[in-house]
Amino acid sequence: MNQAPTDRTRVRRVASNAHYDSATLHAIIDDAYLCHIAFSDGKGAHCIPTACWREGDHLYIHGSNGSRMVKHLIESECCVTITHLDGLVLARSAFNHSMNYRSAMVYGTFEVVEGDAARHAMEAFMKKVAPGRQAEIRPGSDKEYAATTVLRISLAEAACKMRTGGPNDDEEDMNWPVWAGVLPWARTPLAPQQDPACSLPAPAYVLDWAAK
Amino acid sequence: MNQAPTDRTRVRRVASNAHYDSATLHAIIDDAYLCHIAFSDGKGAHCIPTACWREGDHLYIHGSNGSRMVKHLIESECCVTITHLDGLVLARSAFNHSMNYRSAMVYGTFEVVEGDAARHAMEAFMKKVAPGRQAEIRPGSDKEYAATTVLRISLAEAACKMRTGGPNDDEEDMNWPVWAGVLPWARTPLAPQQDPACSLPAPAYVLDWAAK
Numbered sequence: 001m002n003q004a005p006t007d008r009t010r011v012r013r014v015a016s017n018a019h020y021d022s023a024t025l026h027a028i029i030d031d032a033y034l035c036h037i038a039f040s041d042g043k044g045a046h047c048i049p050t051a052c053w054r055e056g057d058h059l060y061i062h063g064s065n066g067s068r069m070v071k072h073l074i075e076s077e078c079c080v081t082i083t084h085l086d087g088l089v090l091a092r093s094a095f096n097h098s099m100n101y102r103s104a105m106v107y108g109t110f111e112v113v114e115g116d117a118a119r120h121a122m123e124a125f126m127k128k129v130a131p132g133r134q135a136e137i138r139p140g141s142d143k144e145y146a147a148t149t150v151l152r153i154s155l156a157e158a159a160c161k162m163r164t165g166g167p168n169d170d171e172e173d174m175n176w177p178v179w180a181g182v183l184p185w186a187r188t189p190l191a192p193q194q195d196p197a198c199s200l201p202a203p204a205y206v207l208d209w210a211a212k
Numbered sequence: 213m214n215q216a217p218t219d220r221t222r223v224r225r226v227a228s229n230a231h232y233d234s235a236t237l238h239a240i241i242d243d244a245y246l247c248h249i250a251f252s253d254g255k256g257a258h259c260i261p262t263a264c265w266r267e268g269d270h271l272y273i274h275g276s277n278g279s280r281m282v283k284h285l286i287e288s289e290c291c292v293t294i295t296h297l298d299g300l301v302l303a304r305s306a307f308n309h310s311m312n313y314r315s316a317m318v319y320g321t322f323e324v325v326e327g328d329a330a331r332h333a334m335e336a337f338m339k340k341v342a343p344g345r346q347a348e349i350r351p352g353s354d355k356e357y358a359a360t361t362v363l364r365i366s367l368a369e370a371a372c373k374m375r376t377g378g379p380n381d382d383e384e385d386m387n388w389p390v391w392a393g394v395l396p397w398a399r400t401p402l403a404p405q406q407d408p409a410c411s412l413p414a415p416a417y418v419l420d421w422a423a424k
Contacts, residue, residue, distance in 0.1 A: 007255075008255045008256065012279075012280070013279060033297055033311065034295060034297050034311075034313075036248035036250075036259050036261075036293055037259065038248075038250030038251070038252075038257040038258055038259035039250070039257050040250075040252045040257050043219075043220045044289045044290075044291065044319065045250040045251050045252050045257060045289065045290055046250055046291050046317075047248050047249065047250035047259060047290075047291040047292065047293035047317065048293070049248075049295035049313070049315050051311060064225060067224075067225060068224070077256045077257065078256075078257055078259075079250075079256065079257050079258050079259040080259065081248055081259035081261060083246060083248065083261035085245055085246050087402075087405075088245070088341055088342070090341075090342060090345065090418075091349075092349060092350055093349060093350040093351075093356075094334065094346070094350065094351055094352045094356070095353075095356040095360075097338070097341070099245065099246075099263060101246075103261050105258075105259065107256060122306065126306065126309070129300055129302075129309070130300070130302060130395075133302065133390075134306070136389075136391075137303075137304060137305060137306050137388070137390050138305040138306065138385050138388045138390075139305075139306055140305070140307050141307075144305075144307040148307075166405065166407045166408075167407055173350050174409060176349070176350045177348075177412060178345075178349050178350075178412065179348075179406070179410060179412050179413070179414055179415050179418055180406070180409070180410040181404055181405050181406040181407045181410060181418075182404065182405040183342075183404050183405075183418065183421045184401075184402040184403075184404075184405060185399050185401045185402055186399075186400055186402055187397050187399060187400075188397055188398055188399075188400035189396075189397045190299075190396040190397055190398055191396075192393055192394065192395050192396075193299075193378065193393050193394040193396060194391070194393040195378045195379055195393045195394075196378075197386060198391060198392040198393060200389060200390065200391050201391070202391050203391050206391055206393075206395065209395045
């Protein structure tokens with residue numbers, strides 16, 4: 001599917017970089033631990049970063065019951081955006097410099113996930129963060145779950161935009177005597193930092209982190 | 213200065229993680245190539261990722277004259293957010309899991325930067341991306357500059373929130389038999405990818421990138 005689901009998700013600028021298929025959308029979300037959410041209230045537009053994860057065709061977040069964000073997201077439409085920046089694109093002309101990235105935007109309204117479904121969703125989040133850890137930790141108490149709101153938003157109204165590859169220079173600039181190419185980067189795991197109060201051996205997912 | 217400049221920038225949740233000083237704000241912006249901007253129009257709230265840089269007490273962005281974002285940002289208030297995710301914090305209880313991050317939020321209205329000031333701002337952006345490159349590339353033409361809008365927003369109304377360090381577990385969970393600590397990561401430069409059509413030697417800033 002390479003057609004925008006709605007008018008406001010149709011990418012206008014460099015439309016050739018747009019993607020509307022689930023596989024692209026899921027991959028961008030699954031590679032993220034964080035999204036930014038735009039919503040408005042009487043004090044203006046807000047852009048809040050928060051942890052996110054995916055199950056099926058929904059993006060999940062969680063928050064403290066009392067948070068401003070949770071209160072507003074239940075009531076009103078929002079836009080959720082995830083962006084991975086993959087590199088700086090150095091072209092021969094100033095104008096054609098660019099960046100390589102993968103971004104996803106989701107429009108809609110969050111709904112509250114209740115009861116067992118909320119617990120299941122939080123466990124799915126833990127599985128994303130550290131597979132196998134849920135069975136090892138002190139699980140959430142009823143009081144802790146009661147203080148936490150889990151929300152999800154449908155991925156039905158979404159659009160992705162990506163740029164990959166080298167510079168796209170104008171033909172007449174191709175002989176300009178300057179280095180051209182991409183300066184890429186990656187999010188790289190660093191050595192795990194064990195809590196000084198913990199003397200237990202590292203589990204597989206911690207060893208895997210160090211080895212990535 | 214550790215007092216919020218306005219009511220809407222006052223951090224309520226874990227207020228001890230809030231910072232309102234310029235040094236913290238500048239460091240978070242200067243470490244970023246990308247911000248997310250929230251604004252609203254008749255189609256709802258939007259959260260748009262875009263390149264950013266800083267000069268003095270302003271955050272700068274640029275865009276194509278015709279873009280929806282540029283049109284709306286000139287007319288209305290917005291919220292600009294930058295977030296660096298530094299690590300996953302693995303606590304002994306599910307509830308106390310967290311993330312280490314550095315985030316900045318700026319509220320206000322963008323203003324258009326015109327003429328020589330716009331050219332200077334774009335050169336400052338190039339300097340951030342690749343110091344020394346401005347003198348090597350084919351500079352922007354009058355037509356290219358005319359097609360680009362440079363915008364800036366004052367950093368006067370801003371707030372930062374950061375979390376660092378290991379897990380904060382409840383006293384009664386400290387003996388739970390599970391590994392605890394932080395899984396950190398970093399944005400790591402990868403080897404530069406030279407354009408196949410370019411056979412020139414790499415300049416210092418490209419060699420520096422590879423050596424980072």
